[in-house]
Amino acid sequence: MSAAEMLEIPGPDGQTRTVRLSSPDKVMWPAGEHGPAITKRDLADYVIAVGDRLVGDALADRPVTLQRFRDGIEGGEFYSKNPPKGAPGWARTTMCTYPSGRSHPQLVVDETATAVWCVQMSTITWHPWPVRTGDNDDPDEVRIDLDPQPGRGFADVVEAARGLREVMTGIGLTPFVKTSGNRGVHVYARIAPTHEFLDVRHGVIGIARELERRMPDLVTTAWWKEERGERIFVDYNQANRDRTIASAWSPRPLPGAPVSTPVAWDELDGLDPSTLTLRSVPERAASSDPWAGMDEAVGDVAAAVALWDEDVSERGLGELNFPPDHPKMPGEPPRVQPSKKVAAHWDEDGNRVED
Template sequence: MPGRWSTTQKRKRPVANDPPGAMPSIIEPELATLASRPPASGDWSYEIKYDGYRMLIRIEGGSVRLFTRNGHDWTDRMPKLRAAVESVPVENAWLDGEAVVLNASGMPDFNALQNAFDRRSTAKIVIFLFDILWLNGDDVRSEPLRARRQLLHELLDAVHDPLIRYSADFAEDPQSLVASACKMNLEGIIGKRGDAPYRSGRSTNWVKLKCNLRQEFVIAGISRNKGAKSGVRSLLLGVYDARGVLHYAGNVAPSVKASRNDAISKRIEPLKQKRAAFSVAPEPDQDRDYIWLKPELVCEVSFLEWTPSGEIRHAVFYAMREDKPARAVVKEQGAVIPGEEATPDDLRSSRERTGTKGSVFIANIKVTNPARVVDGTSGKTKVEIARYYDDISEWALPYLHNRPLTLVRAPDGINGELFFQKHSERVRIPGVEELPVELHPRHPPLLVANNAESLVGLAQMSVVELHSWNAVAPDLTHPDRVIFDLDPDPSLPWSAMLDAASLTKLVLDEIGLKSFAKTSGGKGFHIVVPLTRKQSWAEVKRFSQALAQHMAKVLPDHFSAVLGPRNRVGKIFIDYLRNSCGASTVAPFSVRARPGLAVSMPIAWDELKDVTAGDQWSMSAAVARQRSLNADPWDDYWRTRQGITVAMQRAIGMRR
């Protein structure tokens, strides 16, 4: 095969449907699909995911052109690299690679690359070449990757310019490669099928496995401090769906040098428009103004996770992107490669392995005594709880992130003595973080669970229940929600519980507060009301008590606002006591330390009539439900912006 595409001879026969000697004036690159896990089988090799600009190179008759992934000619912006490519010994060719600037450690540095373009000092830009699409009159895109890369390797053997480099591939275990890439502060790795042809556009023959969540977003607005005439407080981000509709995806502060912030501001000015380009625009906060923009600018952002409502959390601005068109920016979602769909067991096996002495490793956390029975009624074991928390982490973590925890441990099973824990004490829990002590003075550090490893680590420490505060670090002085726990007289029929939840929603609707429901995992419901963090703990506590008392006064046959079994005979106690500083409520998706190990499950209000019990969902049923849902029952939770107003207080009879 190498002889057919000699680097020094013209081709001897034309490719079908191509006139002799013709070469495309432009080629669209092949793009990788974000994968949720490495492919389970197939002929795959892996390369470093370089942190730079994708660049396709066209060489014809000694003329070199450098194109970005969306077809912009950047040849004149990189004269030194163009001159280096002129030394490649070919008559005509198309090459595919990534342009980067290397730091002192030899690692790609995207900020240095941007600075090089900003300062028009591009002499240090290096191109890592990983594919060849055309060679001396032959279109080689239909050849398998391994054959193309062999041609590329032979071609570059004759090139000795340090600005032109061959992108090596690795055959090791992809999980180990990703781990190594992350330790080296690289973005991740790219997997490619060795037997696949080159196909322009997004393909599952190429997959990307990332260390962190990071992608491009369209900038369709900015926020400024209220009344300010200039400056950028945050960028309002969006992604397009398959229909071309732009959806709001959250915001990010453009944490860049003042000079670059000024440059961003100058690019923003001519893009201002009166209406938002988002399908549903975010509502401005009281302390800032929103300025809408034509959706033309693109930036790259890293972030912790996508919320169930489609927004990103804990976003960090990375860079502006000139090489990617706004209309091509979509939400990147981890895919399972076609033909290799994952079953729950497949997904588990990729994160679980057997250790010595009967232990099991889940998410790299060692689970000892995995077969120990935690609940004698259902026979559920310690490892099943660990697996559950690993499986449910995708949905549970957004409601736990940076929220102080109270843990319920059952080292001898739920029929033994239960222990409550708020601090690390003597044993560090794998994956669990401690908040800075100054956030809660005069107390030991509070605990938070921000990743799947921490949830498995808690299960390893015999934690069954996760209770969380109504506030999120670093602002623990202002609650971001109020919760009403509907606790029924055990003699009441379930229909009374459904009526109570509906009536609570009705009262909240009438005073102007949006609410969300979840089963408690025990006997009743929790009604959750998200708040903007403006009221103090004392104000929220007084409001929750006043609302409970108002409902007990208006509907005395249904509700009681007084604690104690004697006060709720034939009624439902509206427990408002969970709204004090330091108090906590069982978290969404938490297991309950009760026979059956049921789960606290978020539901949509229109599902209420179909709920048959507060402990309806088991661990396995909870995971199956989440995987089957087409829409998040709490879809609007993260977009809800509301506070407790004077009018609301008056409506329930509060005295100021």
């Protein structure tokens, strides 16, 4: 490995931050059909190039979980929720409460230099919470992940995203879109932080069910994969506390170093997301800002929650499954695959009845 390098990075108020980058030639993405190897220094250079966008659009003033790969994408990964040891003095933290009721601090990435320090800690992808540090319990974003199941391509996801845009604008939200860095897209909308996580999750379910009614052959809210078929899953569970999506401008740990990239709605048709990579995206970040105006386009999530309420009162629809690591919730369906469910073993609240 080559010797450590000291990187000088502009900070606030004319300050200069110094970040030590050890083993800069460590391979993070191996060479292959997508091109030459991408090193730790390449990743740091990318973060410096897009830092204003990465921090400003996605990370600043939010708790952030770090997805880390000490041996590159072909090695093991782990998620850092506690701030890694040795965080620079200018980096701050914020206290978060998790579904278990436990609380501890998480890192806040307010500067490009902090993001570069995360690269030093072998971070490839940043996962910010949908809250601001002044209120870590009430989301200020709706985030919806459109996840295509086998048999569906990116054009199908684009069709679903356009339908989702119509649903969201119809209830007063202003949606913005980005590629996931894989096969799907993520749709975001700023909201006033007036409702806690469970309410926002219910609002997302209300939006998802309305989209499902409009596009029943294309999209689904089915939690169990065996029930989804060849449809696009609207992943409502990304709205839960402590569930996060790869940030805008984050590279993904996949061959070719794809980046989860903000795009304009009129770019989606014919877009090849595989061309949006760590090597190509800096030029885009410097020349366009598809999410301009996002911070000013703050909607009210109450209209989405009203969709949920209408489904409950008028259609008899109720709670959907939570992630397996989440505490069992009132009214939640049984946490068992439908094909393996024996009705007599579960009560009406989804709790197992022992023989």
